Amino acid sequence: xxxxxxxxxxxxxxxxxxxxxxxxxxxxxxxxxxxxxxxxxxxxxxxxxxxxxxxxxxxxxxxxxxxxxxxxxxxxxxxxxxxxxxxxxxxxxxxxxxxxxxxxxxxxxxxxxxxxxxxxxxxxxxx
Numbered sequence: 001x002x003x004x005x006x007x008x009x010x011x012x013x014x015x016x017x018x019x020x021x022x023x024x025x026x027x028x029x030x031x032x033x034x035x036x037x038x039x040x041x042x043x044x045x046x047x048x049x050x051x052x053x054x055x056x057x058x059x060x061x062x063x064x065x066x067x068x069x070x071x072x073x074x075x076x077x078x079x080x081x082x083x084x085x086x087x088x089x090x091x092x093x094x095x096x097x098x099x100x101x102x103x104x105x106x107x108x109x110x111x112x113x114x115x116x117x118x119x120x121x122x123x124x125x126x127x
Contacts, residue, residue: 023102026109030087033080040077043070078123083116 043065050061064070090108093099099108 022106022109026087026090026112029083029113033084033087036080037077037084040073040080043073075120075124079116079120082119082123083112086112086115086119 047058047061047065050058065074090099090112093108094105099105
């Protein structure tokens with residue numbers, strides 16, 4: 001039987017081989033923001049349950065929800081809501097068979113990121 005030479009390259013694509021692309025980053029961000037929204041929802045539900053339980057427990061939970069930590073969680077949740085919303089609109093556009101060219105998809109990915117930051121800042125200024 002012939003000797004087989006060992007392959008000196010990876011057998012499958014790896015993160016060290018490819019540079020991140022906007023399409024993959026936007027897909028990953030959609031998943032991260034979707035799962036990250038759970039943290040904000042859990043904090044909000046905990047706050048509502050505490051309001052129903054009693055004033056002492058509510059005071060404790062309210063102190064957490066209105067602290068810098070709660071403000072950070074709710075602000076990041078707002079950013080996640082806007083990003084997830086814009087990414088959903090982008091996917092509806094893709095589902096219509098439009099915007100599937102690489103340049104257009106990358107532009108729409110950047111639009112989701114920039115748009116979510118701008119809409120988050122505008123929402124915080126209005127509230």
